[in-house]
Amino acid sequence: GENVEQHPSTLSVQEGDSAVIKCTYSDSASNYFPWYKQELGKGPQLIIDIRSNVGEKKDQRIAVTLNKTAKHFSLHITETQPEDSAVYFCAASKGTYKYIFGTGTRLKVLA
């Protein structure tokens, strides 16, 4: 079945530095890749997404890149702030309702 691998599982950065989280998917038919941020005790919140016809998308301090050939996609957060501390999940979908999620990355931004 389809699988999404996510790395690293934990990431600590100094405030103001950049953070990069990487995901690899197995199903080449996947065409939609959302990223969610989950704070303790809360549900996942969509922060950015990218479709397979686009290589890069940016929203203020957050950007996502997609390499369809390598089946990789990455989340980039620049100028990190303490409130960016959370668990981040990538997901892949074949344009349907069924998302396959990665195992999450716990990001800590050290003040």
Place this chain on the structure above:
Amino acid sequence: DTGVSQDPRHKITKRGQNVTFRCDPISEHNRLYWYRQTLGQGPEFLTYFQNEAQLEKSRLLSDRFSAERPKGSFSTLEIQRTEQGDSAMYLCASSFRGTHSGNTIYFGEGSWLTVV
């Protein structure tokens, strides 16, 4: 608040008891989903409704689980004869299926279940 609403947020139950969770999707969203999330893992798909029709159920959804969306609005997820392995956060999500085939789903805050 116009987000996905779930109730209760927390439930502690004894093994063997039945529990029911309710989800109110974002207004006018015609698709509703249930996912399950255990500690340290990403959400896993359980089932999906388009309007009142349940169109797919995951193999994770054993026969002790039943979900309904009777009028195409709110949904309930019932777990019968709960087991300790059912302890997890049950996430509801919704989306709108329109002419542009948008498939972005929006999650609620989740319902935590602890079976003791």
